[in-house]
Amino acid sequence: MDIRFRHPIDHVLLVMVFFLLVFGIIMITSIGVPKSIKLSAPSVEYPNCEDPQVDCYLILKKHLTRVFVGLFFMILVYKIHFAFWRKISLPLFAMSVFLLLAVLLFGAKNNTFARSWINIWESSLQPAVFAKLALFSYSARWMEKRSQ
Numbered sequence: 001m002d003i004r005f006r007h008p009i010d011h012v013l014l015v016m017v018f019f020l021l022v023f024g025i026i027m028i029t030s031i032g033v034p035k036s037i038k039l040s041a042p043s044v045e046y047p048n049c050e051d052p053q054v055d056c057y058l059i060l061k062k063h064l065t066r067v068f069v070g071l072f073f074m075i076l077v078y079k080i081h082f083a084f085w086r087k088i089s090l091p092l093f094a095m096s097v098f099l100l101l102a103v104l105l106f107g108a109k110n111n112t113f114a115r116s117w118i119n120i121w122e123s124s125l126q127p128a129v130f131a132k133l134a135l136f137s138y139s140a141r142w143m144e145k146r147s148q
Contacts, residue, residue: 009078017074021067025060032059086144089137096134099127 033049036058041047049056099118107115108124117124 021071025063025067028063029057029060032057032063035059085137086141089134089141092134093138096127096131099125100131103127 033056036056037047037049037054040055040058041051041053044051044053047054055061103116103118106118108117108119116128117126119125
């Protein structure tokens, strides 16, 4: 398997992803300040951004961290040859089904009505996101085999 395979970049898709990222950052910034104040200083009676205990951009910082991690993985996935994804589509699909079943047993609510998360360390994992990606890759493999 040649990992140095170069495939063309879809520039329109790349621009759209960039605009969606910028739009998401703007939206998080606009709605995140009151929630950040509430999360960073729940014991402060009249919090404001000048108070050293208050982090007005807590949610934005977390969101930017996740955006950069996502961009890193986007570049990493781009560098991998598509034959690799074809090869792991079935195990990926099986793992996502296992995670979805695990949610039924070990799912956490995380301040919502739905038990859709699995808590790991200080973070949480929502297996439905991985299941969507696994379903896409497995469906592509299945349709490719069916067309032959």
